[in-house]
Amino acid sequence: MTDFSPTILAFCCNWCSYAGADLAGVSRLQMPPNVHVVRVMCSASVKPEYVLKAISQGVDGVLVLGCHIGDCHYMTGNHRTAKRMPLVQRVLREVGIDERRLRLDWVSASEGEKFQKVVIEFVDEVTKLGPNPMRGVKF
């Protein structure tokens, strides 16, 4: 259990969270190397299917990071994300997978420190949750 290092997928939106992640990099804010970022234009374009696919294939945690509510570059994009992700969490919960493996958060372009905080917290939480139960399952 102590050797377990989770594999985490993160979707970051071009205007806010990806820029925030860049700022964290520029500021040399150190964080655990478990998170792999996929750049999208808006958090609203993150299909629930991506999250469910990733979890189904053994990814231990998925982070979806968008702009703060009210600040979405595409107006109400992040409202859609805010509606979809809790439902994805419930789908995971019903099938017995801990819904904390999906985390939705808001990181603005100036919040390098918040990006670091979210990454550290999430890696910590997923490490405690242990490996994705799907890892031991072969369909």
Added chain:
Amino acid sequence: MPRIGVFICHCGNNIASVVGIEKLVEFAKALPGVVVAEHNLYSCSEEGLSSIRKSAEENKLDRIVVAACTPRTHEPLFRKTCEMAGINKYLFEFVSIREHCSWIHIKEADAATEKAKKLVAMGVAKAALLEPQRETESNVTPTAVVIGGGLTGLTAATSLVAQGIDTHLIEREGTLGGILKDIDIIGPEFKKTKELSDQLIKELKDSSKAHIHLDSRVTSSSGFIGNFELTVESKGKSEKIPAGAIILATGARELVPTGEYGCGSVPGVMTQLEFERRLAKGEVPKRAVFIQCVGSRQLGREYCSRVCCNTSLKNALRIVNALPDASVSIVHRDIMSYGTASEHIYRQASEKGVRFLRYGLERPATVIRKQNGLVVQVFDETIDEEIDIDTDVIVLATPMVSREDARDVGKLLKVPVDKYGFFLEAHVKLRPVEFSTDGVFICGSARWPSSVSECISQGMAAAAKASIPIRKGKVVVEAITSWADPDKCAACGSCVTSCPYEAIDIVEEESRRYAKVNETLCKGCGTCVAACPNDAMQQRGFTTRQLAAMIDALVKNALGET
């Protein structure tokens, strides 16, 4: 079969000191679709770029993956390189192994290298599925709008009209000038402010290209670079102004302390701007104490406001120049007078008898009222003693803070604001006067407390940048719009209701109903893609197959084959 070339950047030793470049190159060579994997010291240099071009031609590459800093810096540069090598610029993928890897895992070289491998694998998987795109062109409205009629806005506007560009200057108040109106003399040259502002205003008024709107506010903004539409309201009347570029020069304001040092209740204690007004009227005090860093460089407002020390030095010199026997002290926590001219007035002030006392954050000065004046009691850190200074006037040098409506303006133009309410530029070094949002520019103290000369340079810079799309006359709309496959689409309408721009309609063609995206309205957010239940809706450059391939690549390289 795609022919992918992977180019790993050392970025000097920014990446190479943490990530094992050679291991990464070997790994990349073995990825599906990769024909060649190379590395460069600085991929963005002329040498790096030409080596990529050469490799592309020699190896007949049709897709390029660069693993380096971040797409937000050099993606346009590499895309251009692709075009020069005969590859469609949308067949390029950027993997960040610096901001997202080497810089954040400095002490974990092995893990960082493994992560970089996965990131490159993901980038290659996406690149293999990229499709060439054709960009659509859009005409640019040959008009600029400058929001804010202070020094910065005036400079930007005059620069624009000097180029012959129709410029609308929107000013909230009834007169132009902003904070300049409150300042009489500007340092370090000791020029009369009025000369500067009058000259700028005259240039504008003399130009047929300048349209000044006083008592006006921008109440809504829509569109995109080259095709903005702003609604400006003035005295109950509303006007729509189409614009090709927007410059934000809304400035900042002086922090007015709430009671600190007796400000507001004790006569004789005032802010710097209030003191400026008195000096302008000729009210030169015989004794003055300037207290620096009131409200800045402390918890909650950690920044240095950069101009207050120079301002105090200027005003201190004004006092001793008018009254050589005047007693002037500057109580500070550091003197920030950077640059030759400012260093010169620091020395001058000292030579003319202005006293400098250093105090500490933990022990601020106190103000005591006496019958014949005020006393500033301060613990001087240099001599480790408490000093009492008799004075007539206490000037509090407070920082510039963002305007109360900065966040609202940000929301209006969809531009970001940092935690202090100052606007955030696209890149501090590479794009200092631009926002990430194309066509909107930032300059002056709205971005960060700036001196007069800095405001002027930035105003000119923003005007120069803003004139580019206007001069070109056309903008290219990035090919990241969405489209629905008419054969797959079930016309359920989910995309229609989720689009923030109402860019999608259900159309009927040949007895088949499907969703159609209006490409000029589509902004490329991809919300429709996530709403679509059966994968009919796709976003160019971010198709579901491409993203699914990235997930598969991560899973394969992190967890083994599934």
Added chain:
Amino acid sequence: MKLAFEERGADYLLIMREEHGNVAPAMISKGESADSVRLDIPYQLVTILENIYPWLSKGKIAIITRRCDEKALAELVKRKYVDEKRIVKIGLACSEEQIKKCRCNDPVPSNVAVGEPHEGMKDDELALALSKRSPEDRFSFWVDQYKKCNKCFGCTLNCPVCFCDDDCVLEDRTFVAEPSVPPGLSFHMIRSFHMADKCIECGECERACPAEIPLLTMRKLLAKDMKEVFGFAPGDEKTVSPLNTTLEGEQLEDECDEC
């Protein structure tokens, strides 16, 4: 008796009919004989309606609707698949036996023309039992169940609100990585998500499943989640899915006032 309902102006009546010993859905036109029609409708006539509606460009269609048919119809009307002005609903109240089979908690249609209304059931026993088990137990349970799936697509084809038909996203490899049978968990989780704001709990999926996977139970679990998270239940013509509105519940038409 049923013919009397054609006085409601219908040109066609969608119902079940017995012919040569077989009971099958039938579309009876006005004036046609209504011999041997059957009112013990075993499945969703709305699913049949959905398939033939594109071929009927004119005329009003009367359809025997149970409560779930009614709700399914509302979901189709919302998506403009069916014009509600052309539909005449003839309400059928489900028998106790039918209610038990579906564990139905909402069995009475808005107007009852046929059958005796009965009370719905409060709980799905399996759902209740599962709610008491640990996540690990529930995970094992569902994995074992879903491993039986052989991608017959009976669940999607028989579902009245599943409208993607031949273009179902679960058919290709983009989101379901497994190349053959059984498909992985993503197949079922994606279906759960897609159904969450549409499923009207008719139970056809479960009845169609040759592997006897308790699909209806999973649908009911998600229905409870939709109620908890959004206060939303599908089946109403006016209420837009919460997935298509802003956080304040506003639809696009209300929020965008820029043009």
